[in-house]
Amino acid sequence: MTIEQSDCLIIGGGPAGLTAATYLARFHMRVTLVNDGKSRALLIPQSHNLPGFPEGISGHDLLLRMREHARQYGAALVDGRVDDIRRTATGFVAQTQDGAWSARAVLLATGVTNRRPSLDDDTHAEALRRGHLRYCPVCDGYEVSGQNVAVIGCDERAVSECEFLRSFSDRVTAISTVGDDFPDDLRHRLERIGATIRLGPITAIRLSVSGLEVAAEDGVKNYDAVYPALGSSIHSSLAKELGAAATEDGCIEVDRHQRTTVKHLYAAGDVVYGLDQISVCNGQAAIAAVAIRNDLSAEQQLSWPPAARQAFLSPEPDVGNP
Numbered sequence: 001m002t003i004e005q006s007d008c009l010i011i012g013g014g015p016a017g018l019t020a021a022t023y024l025a026r027f028h029m030r031v032t033l034v035n036d037g038k039s040r041a042l043l044i045p046q047s048h049n050l051p052g053f054p055e056g057i058s059g060h061d062l063l064l065r066m067r068e069h070a071r072q073y074g075a076a077l078v079d080g081r082v083d084d085i086r087r088t089a090t091g092f093v094a095q096t097q098d099g100a101w102s103a104r105a106v107l108l109a110t111g112v113t114n115r116r117p118s119l120d121d122d123t124h125a126e127a128l129r130r131g132h133l134r135y136c137p138v139c140d141g142y143e144v145s146g147q148n149v150a151v152i153g154c155d156e157r158a159v160s161e162c163e164f165l166r167s168f169s170d171r172v173t174a175i176s177t178v179g180d181d182f183p184d185d186l187r188h189r190l191e192r193i194g195a196t197i198r199l200g201p202i203t204a205i206r207l208s209v210s211g212l213e214v215a216a217e218d219g220v221k222n223y224d225a226v227y228p229a230l231g232s233s234i235h236s237s238l239a240k241e242l243g244a245a246a247t248e249d250g251c252i253e254v255d256r257h258q259r260t261t262v263k264h265l266y267a268a269g270d271v272v273y274g275l276d277q278i279s280v281c282n283g284q285a286a287i288a289a290v291a292i293r294n295d296l297s298a299e300q301q302l303s304w305p306p307a308a309r310q311a312f313l314s315p316e317p318d319v320g321n322p
Ligand SMILES: Cc1cc2nc3c(=O)[nH]c(=O)nc-3n(C[C@H](O)[C@H](O)[C@H](O)COP(=O)(O)OP(=O)(O)OC[C@H]3O[C@@H](n4cnc5c(N)ncnc54)[C@H](O)[C@@H]3O)c2cc1C
Pocket: 011, 012, 013, 014, 015, 016, 017, 034, 035, 036, 037, 038, 039, 040, 041, 042, 043, 044, 045, 046, 047, 048, 049, 050, 080, 081, 082, 083, 109, 110, 111, 112, 114, 128, 134, 135, 136, 139, 140, 235, 238, 268, 269, 270, 271, 276, 277, 278, 279, 281
């Protein structure tokens, strides 16, 4: 099996990975991005909070443009799933079913997956498309201004989302997923914002003509929009395999240059602790790309054409505070 050699291997082709690929390719670095195509951005019917897209853009179209951008500067985009990764004397080797990739540095941009309420895939996709099912109040609270919204969940996360959504609508309902009541402190916070409280268990969620119906002990109620606040599974297993530190809930720990605790292993996007937003992914990816370029160049580990390399061996340029 041939092992493809790169300066940097990026695992994950969502906004974070693709932004870093464009930056690194424009630094004349050999970049390979391996992606298994399950970006959360693909679930975005239309994003209206992305700077530069006043008319809004679907996640699908955004990723198409970002892929084209990275390819334009020579980044190699590969479909596949990295199942295994290990350190070597010169960097890392990552394994997919179709091949192996080695690189001096690796950027993990593997994202997270939202835990879903019990809905079949078609209903889930249709409810998202119609805007009746939403996962991110920061992204689209504005679009539900004044509407009848519900949050499904029974912990701190769910109550915080209710409090956040209360600044967009005075009709907010918290529906606990289990039969138990909310703990006193959380119930008090919900009462303070005038939220309606419904106790689970939720027996059914159905699409209606105008929204989503949620059935529970107290009957069936229809909402214009429902936000599941059920947490996420964080895709940090590769980082843990390499011994990189992670937070209790699994986010990869990084420093202000997006460096993990493992040398030449970096991480950006939803998989690291922070606000899960595309603008944040792009920012973290830019910071990681500059740190990767600088760290490898500091060890003269970059394989540029002689001319570029000669130009580079001059004193390190001041690129702000990377
Ligand atoms: C319904 C919805 C609406 C949203 N709306 C907005 C919005 O309006 N504005 C906004 O800023 N944000 C929005 N978001 C959030 C946004 O989608 C995420 O913040 C963003 O996609 C995170 O980017 P990422 O690159 O970190 O991860 P992702 O986009 O999730 O990409 C990670 C990629 O890594 C791949 N991957 C994982 N493991 C492996 C592996 N082992 N090998 C190969 N590939 C792997 C996955 O397949 C995936 O393609 C929304 C999210 C949802 C669900």
